[in-house]
Amino acid sequence: MMVKRTNVLRELLKAGKPTIGTHLHSMWPGMVEVVGHTGVIDYIEFSGEYAPWDLFSLENFGRAVELFPHMTSMIKIDQEPKTFIAQRAIGSGIQNVLFTDIRTPEEARMCVRSARPETPEDGGIVGVGMRRDVGYVLGPGSQQYVEQLREGVVALMIEKKGAIESLEDILSVGSVDMIQFGPADFAMSIGKPGQWDDPEVVEAQKYAVKTALKMGVRPRVEIGSFEQAEPWMAMGVKDFCVGWDVSVIYQFCKRQGEELAKMLGR
Numbered sequence: 001m002m003v004k005r006t007n008v009l010r011e012l013l014k015a016g017k018p019t020i021g022t023h024l025h026s027m028w029p030g031m032v033e034v035v036g037h038t039g040v041i042d043y044i045e046f047s048g049e050y051a052p053w054d055l056f057s058l059e060n061f062g063r064a065v066e067l068f069p070h071m072t073s074m075i076k077i078d079q080e081p082k083t084f085i086a087q088r089a090i091g092s093g094i095q096n097v098l099f100t101d102i103r104t105p106e107e108a109r110m111c112v113r114s115a116r117p118e119t120p121e122d123g124g125i126v127g128v129g130m131r132r133d134v135g136y137v138l139g140p141g142s143q144q145y146v147e148q149l150r151e152g153v154v155a156l157m158i159e160k161k162g163a164i165e166s167l168e169d170i171l172s173v174g175s176v177d178m179i180q181f182g183p184a185d186f187a188m189s190i191g192k193p194g195q196w197d198d199p200e201v202v203e204a205q206k207y208a209v210k211t212a213l214k215m216g217v218r219p220r221v222e223i224g225s226f227e228q229a230e231p232w233m234a235m236g237v238k239d240f241c242v243g244w245d246v247s248v249i250y251q252f253c254k255r256q257g258e259e260l261a262k263m264l265g266r
Helices: 006-014 029-038 055-065 082-091 106-113 143-150 159-166 167-171 185-188 200-213 228-237 243-261
Strands: 019-024 044-046 071-078 094-099 154-158 180-181 218-224 239-244
Touching: 006 019, 006 071, 019 218, 055 071, 055 082, 055 218, 071 082, 082 094, 082 106, 094 106, 106 154, 106 167, 154 159, 154 167, 159 167, 159 228, 167 185, 167 200, 180 200, 180 243, 185 200, 200 218, 200 228, 218 228, 228 239, 239 243
Parallel strands: 019 044, 019 239, 044 071, 071 094, 094 154, 154 180, 180 218, 218 239
Antiparallel strands: none
């Protein structure tokens, strides 16, 4: 019989506690272990919408995360083929899914269905699979499998003009656990590419956060450093995803290289 694994993110949300995540573009399991050894990160988001990956690397990512009982994982997936990617990621042991490019309540409902079991109670479309999440042969289609699927956290990117316009209807779709505002995509969708600090973009993010809090859906905010969390905490936000591996490496190399170049007279 399969052993049902606790979903750390789900447990924190149920308890009303804050959550801390970080982003990785790298699928190297060693990087997962480095993050896990810190002991302070609740989940790693693999930003699969941007990074290269294959089905073998998804499984190895899932294995590495499971070395740390205090930690779980999430995958950010492309808008298509979202059903395939969501189900293969969940089957690899990545328990939580962040769906991108939501525009309508109907799209939000399809995202939820892509991560939930196909039972009369749940209304999902995930069936039985002989994958990592059930030990391949230990629990396909079992009650534990169904319960594990129910505990997966479904998060939605609110990053399009249409999503902001339909936000309350999207948040009313059952089983939406978290949202994340995307300023870059939103700015592009309103004809202001690259203008992330435009007042219309800033106000849209505040509206998304306030509306989610009002409707009982957890808004997550992406930040580059812990200092950026305070204004959002004052609004009631408790969920943050801090830093990107690629940005950290870029900033480190740029600063260290520039300072060394000065010292060397280059």
